[in-house]
Amino acid sequence: MKPLLKVIQFYKNExxxxxxxxxxxxxxxxxxxxxxxxxxxxxxxxYIKDIQNAEEVMLNGFFKVFSxxxxxxxxxxxxxxxRKIMVRECLSFLRQQKQVEFxxxxxxxxxDYANNIQSDIDVAQIQQLIDExxxxxxxxxIMYAIEGYxxxxxxxxxNITEGTSKSQLFKARNLLQQKINKLNKTSYGTK
Amino acid sequence: xxxxxxxxxxxxxxxxxTIQPSKDAWAKLENRLDSTDKRRKNKTIFxxxxxxxIVGILLVASQFFNEAPLExxxxxxxxxxxxxxxxxxxxxxxxxxxxxxxxxxxxxxxTEMQTTKIAVKYTINSEAKREPFKAVSNEVAQAENxxxxxxxxPDELQLQNLSFxxxxxxxxxxxxxxxxxxxxxxxxxxxDALLNQAQNDIEQEKLYRENSGIVDARSLxxxxxxxxxxxxxxxxxxxxxxxxNFVKTAVAQRND
Numbered sequence: 016m017k018p019l020l021k022v023i024q025f026y027k028n029e030x031x032x033x034x035x036x037x038x039x040x041x042x043x044x045x046x047x048x049x050x051x052x053x054x055x056x057x058x059x060x061x062y063i064k065d066i067q068n069a070e071e072v073m074l075n076g077f078f079k080v081f082s083x084x085x086x087x088x089x090x091x092x093x094x095x096x097x098r099k100i101m102v103r104e105c106l107s108f109l110r111q112q113k114q115v116e117f118x119x120x121x122x123x124x125x126x127d128y129a130n131n132i133q134s135d136i137d138v139a140q141i142q143q144l145i146d147e148x149x150x151x152x153x154x155x156x157i158m159y160a161i162e163g164y165x166x167x168x169x170x171x172x173x174n175i176t177e178g179t180s181k182s183q184l185f186k187a188r189n190l191l192q193q194k195i196n197k198l199n200k201t202s203y204g205t206k
Numbered sequence: 207x208x209x210x211x212x213x214x215x216x217x218x219x220x221x222x223x224t225i226q227p228s229k230d231a232w233a234k235l236e237n238r239l240d241s242t243d244k245r246r247k248n249k250t251i252f253x254x255x256x257x258x259x260i261v262g263i264l265l266v267a268s269q270f271f272n273e274a275p276l277e278x279x280x281x282x283x284x285x286x287x288x289x290x291x292x293x294x295x296x297x298x299x300x301x302x303x304x305x306x307x308x309x310x311x312x313x314x315x316x317t318e319m320q321t322t323k324i325a326v327k328y329t330i331n332s333e334a335k336r337e338p339f340k341a342v343s344n345e346v347a348q349a350e351n352x353x354x355x356x357x358x359x360p361d362e363l364q365l366q367n368l369s370f371x372x373x374x375x376x377x378x379x380x381x382x383x384x385x386x387x388x389x390x391x392x393x394x395x396x397x398d399a400l401l402n403q404a405q406n407d408i409e410q411e412k413l414y415r416e417n418s419g420i421v422d423a424r425s426l427x428x429x430x431x432x433x434x435x436x437x438x439x440x441x442x443x444x445x446x447x448x449x450x451n452f453v454k455t456a457v458a459q460r461n462d
Contacts, residue, residue: 049232078235161216
């Protein structure tokens with residue numbers, strides 16, 4: 016019973032916090048920011064290589080969160096709602112930065128998954144590999160593999176066809192795998 | 207299945223990651239929030255101000271439109287100048303006594319005596335405007351009253367200017383009557399002198415009344431137009447012509 020009560024207590028606290036935030040209480044906004052900013056900055060960093068830009072986008076996202084908190088319905092989780100706003104902010108930032116190209120050329124590479132090796136790679140290396148992906152690949156891959164969006168949702172958000180989304184994911188996977196293999200080979204080579 | 211596992215692995219690793227924002231990140235966001243709050247407040251102040259001014263304009267307008275008919279219906283404003291007029295008359299009567307002397311000095315000594323006498327009476331009995339006529343004769347006064355009953359009474363409700371002119375007309379008629387009583391022939395020169403004097407009085411009265419004692423340049427310029435002079439002169443002649451016979455008979459009856 017105790018953990019359940021704790022959870023209820025937590026929700027109550029979050030609800031009162033959100034009420035305060037909605038009333039433009041600066042202190043409550045600061046608490047909410049401190050609670051979610053590190054995770055959201057990490058999410059923004061998935062898409063945006065430059066950490067300063069990522070932070071700027073995250074601040075824009077939080078600004079929208081505070082301005083539109085009345086639009087949040089307590090149906091889903093609050094973190095999920097913030098995260099959606101952050102992802103949209105990142106996508107619009109990338110669109111503003113440069114024309115996002117969804118490369119349609121087939122990258123000639125055979126599927127050669129080396130699942131057992133991945134545990135050796137740390138987060139920074141994964142992020143680096145993702146950063147190196149072409150913009151279109153990267154967006155679709157993160158949205159599908161990490162955010163958990165469906166292809167039709169991705170197609171809607173990126174204003175592309177569902178087929179393009181699928182092909183971009185396929186190509187992103189291949190390229191990422193290729194890069195991981197390369198990384199592993201070099202690391203083995205050094206051994 | 208392999209890609210899913212691969213992605214799952216990446217996802218797990220990435221999702222565990224958190225990145226601390228820079229120290230001034232919150233300060234930046236706070237500044238932005240503050241500035242928007244101010245803008246919002248300014249907006250609300252602007253709208254409240256706009257609403258208040260509209261309400262104010264409506265109130266003033268409604269008061270203005272409601273008062274307009276009331277102003278027309280109440281005779282209070284017409285009565286007040288009447289009271290002022292009587293006060294002015296007393297002052298002017300005094301002035302008349304001083305102004306009259308040099309004018310009449312050029313004329314016969316007997317008439318001069320009479321005019322000053324009458325003028326003095328004006329100053330003494332200035333409370334009631336019809337008293338000077340009583341001094342001449344009861345009959346004349348009655349006749350005057352009759353005339354005024356017919357003509358002057360309705361004029362009292364009109365503008366002050368007209369009433370004052372009426373009074374002057376009556377004074378001139380009374381003066382002519384006095385001259386006649388003394389059996390002196392009324393020459394054109396005498397009549398002109400009387401008329402000029404009366405005109406001056408009216409002009410002065412107008413100047414004083416318009417600016418409460420201060421002579422107005424615009425009024426002076428308007429005098430040059432000489433519109434008033436003509437109308438007044440016409441009026442006097444009209445009055446003389448219309449009433450002379452009536453006054454004459456009244457005097458004749460007294461003599462009998």
